[in-house]
Amino acid sequence: MSSDFRSPSRRNVLTTAAWAAPVLAVATATPLVAASPNRCGTMAWTGTTRAGDVRTGTASTSSTSSSTITVTRATLAGSPQNPTAVDGNFSPLTTAGTGAGPVGALRMWQQSSAANVQARQRLTITSSRPLRQVKFLVYDFGRASATTSYSDALGTSGFAAASIVRQNTTSATIVGAGTVASPWSRSANWSAEPTSTVEVTLSSTTASVQSFTLEYSNAATTPVSGSGSQQWISLSNMEFCF
Structure with a gap:
């Protein structure tokens, strides 16, 4: 997460960083190798x-099979920023160095x-x-503050298991269950953009989920x-397994 009041020096393009070992598993997720x-x-x-x-x-x-994916956005509180602009809310990033992620990620x-x-x-x-x-x-x-300013949180629903399988920093670890009621967030302030990336896996024991939600x-x-x-x-390109 970033805010406009932060130093421009933090607005650099994400670079490759060494991933840490798995830090959080909310529930036993189906391993990717099983797919x-x-x-x-x-x-x-x-x-x-x-x-x-x-x-x-x-x-x-x-195998030449495919699935049509539909993503519907809704504002629940507050307001989206630059909702119709290139690189604005709900648009793929086209410019490197924004501090929000790599080119092609959905902002x-x-x-x-x-x-x-x-x-x-x-x-x-x-x-x-x-x-x-x-x-x-x-x-x-x-996260910049647990009380004022911002603290990024992400909750999911629709899958039986949700986990953060790794993150590229061991500082300010992740807390929360990853649900809408108890979303994932940082345990302490951590605003260094290149090292605040997490990998999320959502899974079901069978191919039975046709709709799920992410709440930011x-x-x-x-x-x-x-x-x-x-x-x-x-959010980077999403991998869907059928």
Whole structure:
């Protein structure tokens, strides 16, 4: 996450960093190796089409099978930032060095327009074929304050198991269950963008999930209004396993 009041020196392009060992497992997730390599496909955000708050794309596998993926965005609190701009909220990043993530990642950018409002957005993701696993990276997942300003939080629903399987820093570890009621967040302030990346795996024992949600919120208890509460993350290309 980043905020406009932070030093420009932090707005550098994400560089490759050594990943730490797994730090959190909310529930026993189906290992990726259990998924047939011919039944997993990645959807590139830059290959999706947008109509308002809906993005549509295709996840194709090496066995020539595919699934239509629909992503619907909703504002639950606060307000999205630059919602119609290139590199704005709900758009794939086109510029390196923004501090929000790499080119091609889907940006979620929000703030509180009034004091003590915890900004929140929801993505509802549906697949034309039942899913048994989804895997993706979350970039710039940080925290400036547990009370004021911002504290990035991410909760999921729809899959039986959700876990953060690794992160590229051992500082300010992840807390929370990864649910909407108890989202993942940082245990301490951590705003170094290149080292605030986490990898998320959502899984089911069978290919039975056709819709799931991601809720990106501000966990700070009393965020200030305006740019001081501004926050963002971005999601890398998602791997869908059928």
